Amino acid sequence: MASHRFSAVLCGTAATLFAAVAIAGEITLFDQENFNGRREVLRTDAPNFDRGNFNDRAQSVIVRDGVWQVCSDAYFRGQCVELQPGEYPVLEGGLARSISSARQVADTGRDSGRQQYGASERRDYGNYAQREYAPQGREPRATLYEGRDFHGRAFDIDRPAVNNLDRTNFNDRAESLRVDEGRWMFCSDANFQGTCRTFGPGEYPTLPPELDHRISSGRVVENR
Numbered sequence: 001m002a003s004h005r006f007s008a009v010l011c012g013t014a015a016t017l018f019a020a021v022a023i024a025g026e027i028t029l030f031d032q033e034n035f036n037g038r039r040e041v042l043r044t045d046a047p048n049f050d051r052g053n054f055n056d057r058a059q060s061v062i063v064r065d066g067v068w069q070v071c072s073d074a075y076f077r078g079q080c081v082e083l084q085p086g087e088y089p090v091l092e093g094g095l096a097r098s099i100s101s102a103r104q105v106a107d108t109g110r111d112s113g114r115q116q117y118g119a120s121e122r123r124d125y126g127n128y129a130q131r132e133y134a135p136q137g138r139e140p141r142a143t144l145y146e147g148r149d150f151h152g153r154a155f156d157i158d159r160p161a162v163n164n165l166d167r168t169n170f171n172d173r174a175e176s177l178r179v180d181e182g183r184w185m186f187c188s189d190a191n192f193q194g195t196c197r198t199f200g201p202g203e204y205p206t207l208p209p210e211l212d213h214r215i216s217s218g219r220v221v222e223n224r
Contacts, residue, residue: 025063025066026043026066027041027042027062027064027083028062028064029057029058030058037059046102061087065107067106067221068083069082069104070101071100071102072095073100073101079095105185140180140181142177142199144157150178155174164190165215166216172216173215174211175207176204178203179201181223182220183221185218187217188214189217194214195214
């Protein structure tokens with residue numbers, strides 16, 4: 001398995017972050033509930049809404065295609081959640097009037113943009129995304145190592161998500177990573193919060209500084 005350079009998958013721009021997969025989705029944000037008021041349509045990453053005069057304004061969202069990560073701070077920091085294709089007439093869970101950046105993290109590979117999810121599903125964005133991307137067929141798999149270059153104790157992840165590594169005694173220990181199958185998002189805080197980065201299949205003998213000895217949760221964002 002060939003090693004991948006961090007710059008190929010961890011750069012902040014969409015062109016480098018998702019070079020391995022062709023994804024082109026669309027998300028529309030509205031500054032009022034129920035898709036009313038001024039709107040902002042995104043088809044590429046938006047690392048800082050403050051530059052476009054739409055910072056902390058969104059109160060409802062329509063995801064036409066793709067899985068989108070929206071965050072409370074610029075440059076995909078702060079509280080972040082992932083939204084599946086569908087209609088979200090009222091943003092909940094602290095998202096209303098708090099979105100400052102957004103980016104696509106996966107391609108749905110299907111036209112489901114007109115599906116509207118129920119309030120209970122929209123309320124827990126993270127869990128719904130996890131159910132949507134449960135492995136089918138060949139299961140995604142990743143391994144964390146507590147030393148660089150895949151040395152030291154290893155922790156195999158053979159399930160769709162690990163919400164809190166603190167419960168496994170492997171919290172804030174990983175220094176290297178191997179992804180055997182699927183695309184994975186690893187985050188510095190439990191429950192997929194904090195600083196998050198996406199990794200495709202490959203070997204990562206060292207982790208970027210923002211995740212070195214800081215990974216606390218991880219989950220599949222795409223099976224392929």
